[in-house]
Amino acid sequence: MDNKKKVQTFLRQLLADYGQGPEFGDDDLLVTSGLLDSQAVLRIVVFLEEEFGLDLAEQGFDQNDVDSLTSMMRLISR
Amino acid sequence: MGFNIANAVYEHQRRHPDRLAISCEGQELSYGELAQRAGGVAGQLSRSPAWAINQGFRPRVGILASQSIDACTGLLGASWAGGTYIPISLKSPEERLLTILEQCQLAALICDNRGAGLLSEKVLAACPPLVLLPEPGLHASFADAKVAFQDLHAVPTPSPLTAPVQINAQDLAYIIFTSGTTGLPKGVMIPAGAIEHYVTVLTALLGLDADDRVLDVSELSFDFSVHNMLTTWQAGASLHILRANRIMNVVKFAAANRLTVWNSVPSLVGMLKQIKALQPAVLPDIRLTIMGAEPLPTTIVDLWQQAAPNSAILNLYGPTEVTISASSQLVTKPLAVTPQRNIMAIGTPHPGLEAAIMTADRRLASGDQPGELALSGPQLAAGYLNADDLTAARFPIIDGKRWYLTGDQAFCDAAGRYHHLGRLDNQVKILGHRVELEEIETHLRELSEAELVAAVVWPVTDGTVRGIVAFVAGSLIQAATILTGLRLRLPAYSIPSRIIHIEQMPVTPNGKQDRGALLRILESDVSKPA
Numbered sequence: 156m157d158n159k160k161k162v163q164t165f166l167r168q169l170l171a172d173y174g175q176g177p178e179f180g181d182d183d184l185l186v187t188s189g190l191l192d193s194q195a196v197l198r199i200v201v202f203l204e205e206e207f208g209l210d211l212a213e214q215g216f217d218q219n220d221v222d223s224l225t226s227m228m229r230l231i232s233r
Numbered sequence: 234m235g236f237n238i239a240n241a242v243y244e245h246q247r248r249h250p251d252r253l254a255i256s257c258e259g260q261e262l263s264y265g266e267l268a269q270r271a272g273g274v275a276g277q278l279s280r281s282p283a284w285a286i287n288q289g290f291r292p293r294v295g296i297l298a299s300q301s302i303d304a305c306t307g308l309l310g311a312s313w314a315g316g317t318y319i320p321i322s323l324k325s326p327e328e329r330l331l332t333i334l335e336q337c338q339l340a341a342l343i344c345d346n347r348g349a350g351l352l353s354e355k356v357l358a359a360c361p362p363l364v365l366l367p368e369p370g371l372h373a374s375f376a377d378a379k380v381a382f383q384d385l386h387a388v389p390t391p392s393p394l395t396a397p398v399q400i401n402a403q404d405l406a407y408i409i410f411t412s413g414t415t416g417l418p419k420g421v422m423i424p425a426g427a428i429e430h431y432v433t434v435l436t437a438l439l440g441l442d443a444d445d446r447v448l449d450v451s452e453l454s455f456d457f458s459v460h461n462m463l464t465t466w467q468a469g470a471s472l473h474i475l476r477a478n479r480i481m482n483v484v485k486f487a488a489a490n491r492l493t494v495w496n497s498v499p500s501l502v503g504m505l506k507q508i509k510a511l512q513p514a515v516l517p518d519i520r521l522t523i524m525g526a527e528p529l530p531t532t533i534v535d536l537w538q539q540a541a542p543n544s545a546i547l548n549l550y551g552p553t554e555v556t557i558s559a560s561s562q563l564v565t566k567p568l569a570v571t572p573q574r575n576i577m578a579i580g581t582p583h584p585g586l587e588a589a590i591m592t593a594d595r596r597l598a599s600g601d602q603p604g605e606l607a608l609s610g611p612q613l614a615a616g617y618l619n620a621d622d623l624t625a626a627r628f629p630i631i632d633g634k635r636w637y638l639t640g641d642q643a644f645c646d647a648a649g650r651y652h653h654l655g656r657l658d659n660q661v662k663i664l665g666h667r668v669e670l671e672e673i674e675t676h677l678r679e680l681s682e683a684e685l686v687a688a689v690v691w692p693v694t695d696g697t698v699r700g701i702v703a704f705v706a707g708s709l710i711q712a713a714t715i716l717t718g719l720r721l722r723l724p725a726y727s728i729p730s731r732i733i734h735i736e737q738m739p740v741t742p743n744g745k746q747d748r749g750a751l752l753r754i755l756e757s758d759v760s761k762p763a
Binding site for chain 2: 172174186187188189192193194196197200201210211212215216217218219
């Protein structure tokens with residue numbers, strides 16, 4: 156599975172856990188829009204660290220980096 | 234004589250109208266502008282026919298708004314006109330909203346943009362005769378002519394501004410709803426005298442001044458918000474609101490805005506640690522930190538002292554029923570730690586309040602004997618809305634004095650400091666929100682058609698509850714269906730992260746759900762994804 160698919164699959168499951176539908180656009184803001192909450196942000200961070208070996212302490216956390224699929228892909232490829 | 238929670242804003246707009254009062258999402262209002270808007274809302278309310286109807290209590294105004302300038306001007310305006318304000322959580326599903334509207338006999342409802350988005354046809358049908366909202370035109374087509382929609386921003390302000398109506402100490406300033414064990418939320422009624430006492434005591438305790446820039450991340454339906462607003466405005470300082478949907482950027486927000494005072498629940502700090510947002514000395518401008526609404530673990534104290542090295546830390550404790558907080562403990566070396574729990578002591582009662590430890594038969598405990606913490610004094614709530622029996626049970630008169638029985642287990646140490654030992658019932662705190670596990674179970678029972686159900690807190694890390702897991706025994710209803718039903722009835726923070734079907738509910742010798750056994754099921758199951 157390519158990286159984008161992996162993140163997409165993870166986000167679909169996360170949205171389902173929040174009682175949301177599985178469809179979302181690459182640029183949809185999933186957190187700022189209120190679809191997901193701060194607990195979900197924690198799960199996203201843990202997922203990105205474990206799956207892609209990111210070290211957010213090095214980069215400095217910015218919520219914008221984990222708000223949409225596009226921003227997460229940008230973070231992964233940094 | 235009398236009091237109004239809008240008095241401070243009124244006084245500061247007279248003395249220095251240009252000073253910053255509030256900032257939210259790039260919008261800033263000075264004390265002069267905030268007072269003009271709140272005075273305008275007060276004028277609209279007091280001219281409405283419903284305001285003149287004597288129902289035997291002060292006119293009540295629902296505030297279906299939160300973390301916005303409109304929310305603040307709404308509650309200030311309602312108070313200014315002499316009303317009682319009632320925040321209604323924007324996270325309320327429709328059924329809960331309708332339950333609250335039915336209980337309150339409102340004279341008016343004030344919405345911000347997000348609140349207006351919750352005005353479904355069912356909700357509109359339950360609305361009071363006057364609704365103030367930012368864009369009234371959007372609702373003009375609503376067929377039921379018994380509701381008048383007016384523009385929240387229309388400011389036919391009298392000049393000079395009329396002073397806030399002074400209300401009696403026993404009249405209600407606000408009513409805040411919290412979780413109730415029966416499945417119905419309960420409204421805690423706070424009189425003007427209680428909040429006046431709170432503001433006076435906290436002003437002396439905190440020592441804020443007009444140059445302070447204060448963080449506010451609290452929903453309006455959570456009484457920490459009252460603390461944030463009123464202590465800030467009493468000092469003539471500025472309030473900086475960061476909405477929940479941006480909360481994980483709070484460190485950047487506080488640093489960029491050079492905030493000097495941090496108000497939050499301890500679990501927020503735990504979450505910031507997990508996302509690696511707390512680097513050493515990342516918040517050098519913070520000079521005072523107020524943590525409340527949850528036990529304060531010593532691990533959080535350590536983290537915070539590194540992240541905000543120039544800040545004093547004050548731990549506040551208290552139930553909504555005793556007006557926001559009833560005791561405080563300043564963090565000093567050596568730490569005043571509660572034995573075996575690794576949390577900070579909850580400290581000594583605020584001046585004017587009395588604390589006592591009650592034995593099971595309601596006598597005063599002696600020495601450091603543990604028991605139920607009871608509180609007395611001018612900050613006690615008037616009771617619960619439309620629930621006299623519950624009020625009598627939780628606010629008993631013992632030896633001629635009125636007490637509130639907190640349901641918290643505690644003891645008093647030799648230095649006179651109180652220590653929190655946990656709950657005597659099944660109330661838990663999720664990100665500071667009070668949640669009665671029985672409330673969730675009441676709905677679980679109905680939705681799962683199972684007799685034996687249980688909600689437990691899981692996981693708990695750094696002494697902080699991270700979520701809820703539900704068990705249903707012998708139910709044929711699918712977990713997803715039960716969850717969908719819960720989402721229609723309960724606020725988001727109360728929704729279990731998963732529902733587990735079991736064949737038999739483990740029970741204790743006296744027939745209750747054995748929560749310990751359920752936790753052991755979860756502990757043996759940690760390898761599976763949540």
